[in-house]
Amino acid sequence: MNVLTAILLVVSFITFKFYQSTKVPKGLKNVPTLSFLDFLITIYINAGPDKRWEYARETLEKEGIAKAWFDGKWDLVVTDLELVKDILTKTDLYPKALLKESFPKSLLTQYYGVNLVFSNGDEWKRHRRIANPSFRNLPVHVFVESATKLLNIVEKIDNEPIEVKNLMHRLTLDVLGKAAFGFDFNNLEDPNNVYVTAYKEVMEEFRNPLYFVFSFLDNLPRSEATKKIAKLNKLYDEIVESKRKSMKMDELEKKINNNSADLLERMIYACKDPENPTLTNEELRHDLAIFMLAGHDTTANALTTILYLLAVHKDAQKKVRDELLRVLGDDLTPSAEQQKELKYMNMVINENLRLYPPVAQLPRRFSAQDIKFRNHVIPAKTPIILSIYGIHHSSRNWKDPEIFIPERFEDEKHDHYAWLGFGGGNRICLGINFSLIEQRIMLCALLRKYEISLPEDSIHKDKLQIEPDVSGTSGPHPVPLIFKRRTE
Secondary structure, three states: OOHHHHHHHHHHHHHHHHHHHHOOOHHHOOOOEOOHHHHHHHHHOOOOHHHHHHHHHHHHHHHOEEEEEEOOEEEEEEOOHHHHHHHHHOOOOOOEOOHHHHOOOOHHHHHHOOOOOOOOHHHHHHHHHHHHHHHOOOOHHHHHHHHHHHHHHHHOOOOOEEEHHHHHHHHHHHHHHHHHHOOOOOOOOOOOOHHHHHHHHHHHHOOOOHHHHOHHHHHOOOHHHHHHHHHHHHHHHHHHHHHHHHOOHHHHHHHHHOOOOOHHHHHHHHOOOOOOOOOOHHHHHHHHHHHHHHHHHHHHHHHHHHHHHHHHOHHHHHHHHHHHHHHHOOOOOOOHHHHHHOHHHHHHHHHHHHHOOOOOEOOOEEOOOOEEEOOEEEOOOOEEEEEHHHHHHOOOOOOOOOOOOHHHHOOOOOOHHHOOEOEOHHHOOOOHHHHHHHHHHHHHHHHHHEEEEOOOOOOOOOOOOEOOOOOOOOOEOOOEEEEEEOOO
């Protein structure tokens, strides 16, 4: 952290103290306040969502809501399930804050624009209508083929530490490319290919938290970062153009009609009607960008943390393995029915997503009008943050929230909105089944053949160390694990 950063943090704190004394909206005056100094500390030490929750826990546990000063205005942070349900089910009353409104000159807006995630109303429905059918009939053979490649890599490093976070990202990108785009990124076999390198370079540009805390910095030129985004966008355009050239229009229409088209094919088909274009080329590229993030980063992080949990909790690992061997027998891949029978595995998956949600907070919403909540009146246009990490770790919502207890999902007695592993309401993640099937298949493949352990010198020995989630997804620092070939 350089001197300029420290100066900016100090100036920000002084500005906050002045703003705090003069500009708190009337309806928020009685809402508990999260310490802005604690927030600055989390920025300074590059803390993850777990550390932010430690600072905010006492305040949010009292009422389930708190106000936080961010970028010159007051945000409302929410963990109260009554208000959470209201926000997730009444999307017209609580629309999403669009990137072009929150960060109009940012790199994020240049790259993601308006897409399936960052859109509202008819615009969102238009994007959703195109993408939704592609997630109904998932190409399970793609998951299996990638699982086989994964096993081939692990096979070469028996009983030695393997860094699984990078490996899971390589795996899930290959799965996404083939299943959604009909494109082979070949990341498992070639981790330094041009597509992956360009993507990582852009994601790295998004990781600097100062541009979120001090939005005026977006007015400064970032020519190198802009070039990186232009390079990645060009690669996306090439993928689309390659797909267009490889398919004649009648072939594409046939695949649409028999419901065998992949996501990209459906999006391309939607762009073919010149009189009524469903998606513009720019919107198409923005959707590709958000799918690249949501379609592989989140599942990769989920697989990383669940493998960590199973390595630490050997009893749970054995129960998952015993179950899959009993249910699958000699089958290598679980069928749809068998996936339902893997009840304990599914409990472990849910508990992992509770403890380590790949998205620590949902994109900002805002109140379209004044909202009465208890003895507070939330003013119109107030930015609202649903803290998934806070909801999942609140003792108001869960007993012993910091402890790994898969059995808590056995009877599903928890409040429906206390678990938001894939969001909730009618804007729940479109790829929920895609991710869950991918997780089950990879776990079945790995646990059938390997005993997984955490190295004794691991930085995660006492607690999983989580990285800052500035780029939009939440995951741990690199996690080396040992895969020992089973002899039973």
